[in-house]
Amino acid sequence: MSSSGIAHIGAALGGIALLRYSLGTSLIFAIALSLPPGPSPWPVVGNTFQIPMKHAWLVYSEWAKTYGDIIYLNALGQRLVVINSTNIAKDLLDKRSSIYSNRPRTTMAGELCGYGEVSGFRQHDDIWKRQRRMMSHALNQSSLSDHYAIQEIEAQRLVLNVLNNPDSLVHQTKLRIGSIILHVVYGYAAKSENDPFLVKPLKMLDNFVEATVPGAWLVDIIPPLKYIPKWVPGAGFQKIAASWRQLLWESAWEPYLWCKANYENGTDNRSFIATNLAVHESNLSSKDEETLVWGAITVMGGGLDTNMSTVLTFFLAMLRYPEIQVKACAEIDTVIGADRLPSITDRLALSYIRALITEVYRWNPAVPLGIPHSVTQDDTYEGMYIPEGSIIMPNVWHMLHDPEIYPEPMAFKPERYKDDAEMQNVTDLSFGFGRRACPGMHFAQGTIFAIIATVLATCEILPALDPQGNEIIPKVAYTSGAIIFPEEFKCRLKCRSSQARALLTQAANSTT
Template structure:
């Protein structure tokens, strides 16, 4: 035990030593750092960094050190800038995207677990651009997305049937359906009704991803030198976790990709993102690797996020019944009771469109987004942003800023509709999907999934609070602190609206 403590102490002292050397030889800054909480000698703001709902702490920093929209902290020489406003995010990440589009190295999630190969964590460069090119061709435009509309609609109809049969398993049904849609699009794989291995694999991998990337969850992200600690060392439990999680990532990258190659060899592969990348091409080893991880990026990035949003839809409908009634009235008037809404109806259902926007604003799927890294020194609004600084986004506050959104805790789709000469409030999709060259390339796919689930579910279901022992249970709005945040599990009543609704739910659907 003494040896363990001594060795870890040496590592800590080495980190402090590097920091002191840097301080001695660092040239004078051309401008002050942005304001922020005062740090301690040597270790800086290590004790200030939040682990639980960091967006709330970042919001408080923005209020307390409010001379500008940027807060600054430093931990062992690593500078971090927190952007609390849409303006600062656009001015830096959009207008100066050439230097603000890199990703920081994430020792736990990226290096040890292996998520560094996906688009979201890739450093800015040629490989990143090739990923984006693959994504844009497949799902980067509404015209490209049209070919996948039948998948969205068929799997959502199956979702309605599952919810009707077992409404108490709502969250599981949402996960199953999100996995079914993304697996069909990315690999042409049709999921099994129960215990599908690829859906289970994605659920496990994405939960591990959220845990591995959670802000402040692992000391190795603050002191990367700890990555050299052997797995058998006491206190190195994170290394064992990383090894287990790495195996999951590798399986997620390899198993469905090999499924497509086997299907193509047998001449029975349906159209998919992966088959399109492979069809008629003899790929080099590098091209094959890029194709494999491009597919994982869709598979991983498109499922867990929509699970959070659709679960939040049911939470909102439980808490705000008047909104539900208005949405149902629009569907009844435009679509009628004899068929389900489809994506072809999207332009005719403005209230449903506004409802989807409000889901994205009210329940922030990634409250602090994914960090950027600046690749050159910059002076912004009179403040120094040194090269290598981590840039964090308080997206939660940007979407709950009372100066931008009236009564931000309320779920009110009408804020996005022009009424009585009043302009709609800020479009949330310009915020919640990120900024600059790192904006989510799957945003059209995500919106289509949420829209289809919202319209079809509200067409046939009444969603309300559960009554237990004569007492109405009001769900709590309590998002998780993981990178991909989910509403706290809750109970709600989901019942068919009518006999005609039941008939629509029970219709057979197949590819």
């Protein structure tokens, strides 16, 4: 029997596991190890019905008071380990990244809908490694400044358009962030928010969220159901999966083929795709081409919702903390003045804005439970047994709300950071762990800075008014899901001066 086989029998025997070690070829012995603590499982179904469906990061954070920093759950055989401590997350996901860098397999999303091809959800295999190399080439620190112009101009367009129509905040954020990423990945300029190159990946991401809702798809619980043909009554999930797979394919291949055709016609650009085509002089094998296409769509998918969530959280924070907005504007006025708009190269000189942005990442992180990893072999940690195949969820929200490190954690306070090292502790957690850590981290920070600094330099963010003229201060309430958004709120934007409007108009209408 394999070591994991023995261990699993142990797990069934009331949380005590037997782990077998082998020294050389012959010496084998067993020690007793316990699984991490967690809520008592029910017979047969285990913890299936205890796993929170909504705002899980808050529930796991509450559970930390009872079970501690590492919690074990078992839902019908699928093991889940929630980590509530920064040190444990780093010990496992960073230091033992050779075995903690897989992604969980899912039948509905991964196999039937095809998301298992997309590099962000791919297993930790050779194709994924090649895709990561391609991404880091396009998004590494030394090529970041190549993207400043597009990040700044789209930020200026966003602010000008929201200034003219504050109700368009969500649409504009989506459109402008999507445009930046389309430009960087494919060299494509989005025509409007209805542009299919933008609409399709956005819908494809919504489908992904639905396809990964825990417990929503019977086929995830009983995988052999995947062999049932579409026409069998009750196999509606097969039709849904087929249409979602088709959309995923179109989202990935259509912009790629557009970029490739342009490249072959000599319309050069410095996009992620064109740069990779140039390396191979456009003669990619079909396998290499697939590697590139699925890597590219991950960049698109990884950057859209996360950036959007962060920008919307910034607006929410400014509505609730006007005094911080005043301080941030004052820093921009002092350092930049009124004669020009901020640029990404001003970041070093704007320490309060850097602290404010860090506080946005901490206050309500876009990905509060990270993107789950999974472990490829049995492991032990501080006397606890972590079975092979366990899904590992770092509760980043909890780590970033530790009152020992962040006193009054629910308050939005940029002043809490004494220096850049303290700020980096926040970004290190918000952008994930180990080999799967976000490859777009530095690029994303450029986009976020461009948007936030441009808004603060040119506008006052004010609460919307009710029919009686009273200010409506939005609640701090968030959606559930892997990537979270503030619940819908309204705001007004007032231009800080006619000069600011003139600068914005001129900049937003120029071409990159």
